Amino acid sequence: MLSMHYIQKGLLFKKPPPPNNQKDFIDNLLENLKQSISLALFHFYPLSGRLVTRKTQDPPTYSVFVDCSNDNPGARFIYATLDATIYDILSPVDHPPVVESLFDLDRAINHDGHTMPLLSIQVTELVDGVFLGCSMNHCIGDGTSFWNFFNVWSEIFQAREKGRDAVVSHQPFHNRWFLEGCGPLINLPFKHHDEFTSRFEAPKLRERFFHFSAESIAKLKAKANEEANTNEISSFQSISAFLWRSVTRARGLAHDQKVSCKLAINNRPRIKPPLPKEYFGNSVDVVSTETTVGELLENDLGWAAWKVHTLVVNHDDTEVREMYEKWLESPIVYQLGRHFDPFSMVMSSSPRFNMYGNEFGMGKAVAVLSGYANKFNGNVTAYEGYEGGGSMVLAVSLLPDVMGALELDEDFMNVISVANFANMP
Structure with missing residues (x-):
């Protein structure tokens, strides 16, 4: 880091x-x-x-x-x-x-x-x-x-x-x-x-918040599980696959171009014996699944969601230890300009974090926001939805023309709504 x-x-x-x-x-x-x-x-x-x-x-x-x-x-x-x-x-x-x-x-x-x-x-x-x-x-x-x-x-x-x-x-x-x-x-x-250090400057990006209600997430999850003939795909895996397909479609890439979906994943519960939830430090990896544009868009949401699901469940104690052993053999330091390609989508943060439970004498916060840090083309930051109940907000960073194409994608826009920052004056 x-x-x-x-x-x-x-x-x-x-x-x-x-x-x-x-x-x-x-x-x-x-x-x-x-x-x-x-x-x-x-x-x-x-x-x-x-x-x-x-x-x-x-x-x-x-x-x-x-x-x-x-x-x-x-x-x-x-x-x-x-x-x-x-x-x-x-x-x-x-x-x-x-x-x-x-x-x-x-x-x-x-x-x-x-x-x-x-x-x-x-x-x-x-x-x-x-x-x-x-x-x-x-x-x-x-x-x-x-x-x-x-x-x-x-x-x-x-x-x-x-x-x-x-x-x-x-x-x-x-x-x-x-x-x-x-x-x-x-x-x-x-x-x-x-x-091993460099000063990354992102290209001109548009960052926009997209709100997914608990109801819309439940529908996406049900659709993904039905199409994959399973009941194992989670809400977040369904959302990740849905966004991956939508962003790839908006990028207008060649049929044979390889594209990836990457997720920041918590290792604490995966290590045996598991680490405490309160383990203070870095216990996180970035895992990736890859396919071609043609395969991703010609297959349905369930197909993409199952790839994301498989990626997550396979990241177990054995894989965590193997990843660390390989890193120790040849240590690298992640650099934003080199280790994240322009054809990937990276899901970071988590809607499970307790964000709106923090109070400092002013009642409940009206929004969670982030700074310039660690943003690049294809970065997605997941937040807890203001109203709770399983809702979430995704902050999506894309090149301006790609964001414009995403906003014109009816299949995508029909699922999301404007970020629901409650109690706005």
Whole structure:
């Protein structure tokens, strides 16, 4: 993950209505946020550290680790203001560029954690709202770790508001997991970080939110299972296959062009014995299934969904260990510009993460948003739907002409609706 961007996700809240004194409200909010972050970092102490590279010449070694000593500068907390409303943020059809300014460490790569904080919280006051933007170094944790931190932070904040000591319900698990006979330091085959880091700049993209109601997802799942003559295909596998076929159709590629669907997949429950859900770190892989444009579009949704389903169920303990063994034999560092091709679609994040359960004295958030980080042509970020009940929102990033073609695809647009950001002013 050293050459990937930080994870950037955040929550948008409405300010309490008048007659609250807005200055007192913000001052109190900032103080409570800082105090609760400080307490949360007691449990998630690696986020207060910095990355350190250790090199030796005889024998030649190159390893990167986290220094959690007390003399580190710690995490960063920023307060900012923006002369914009919630409507300005949520009403455009496309994800507005101004959202990038709601996050610190914009375009930072994880290797920058040698000199930059591993965690930065930016609190941005809007005219009628507050945005809590969190940038976390992706070397330190994956999406599961990120949202567990956010959930614990919220839990501590709410306890403090009620004058109680916080009882953390999901304590992070810090014991590192390695293959037998491996670790704790991994020797990388490099002499300098220029050999494995790069600054990826995405081409001009359009990013748009598409909302899938629980009802539309249930229909897609039923259709996929009926066509595949099974009952094993999940909702997310059905949605992934549906989007894969729709995006491929919109790209207008040659019949024999190879295309792939990639999924970020959580290894915690797949390893034997399984890791705790609270395992703090990266325990995630990217798995891929491939076919040709002709095969994908000439076959039905059930055919594509079964390929995605098979990909997921085959990623078991044996495959996880084999992937890590191969990586150890020839370590690589993922780079966005090199390891994701323009004919793929990559499903990241998860609608299972507890996003809307986080509260900071302003009620339920009205939207979950992300920054510039780790977005490229064909990237899809999955979010929990505001109304719950199995609904989800997918943030899709595509080249402008492909997004335009997708918007004209009746089969696709008849299934989705505009992102349902509830309580928009």
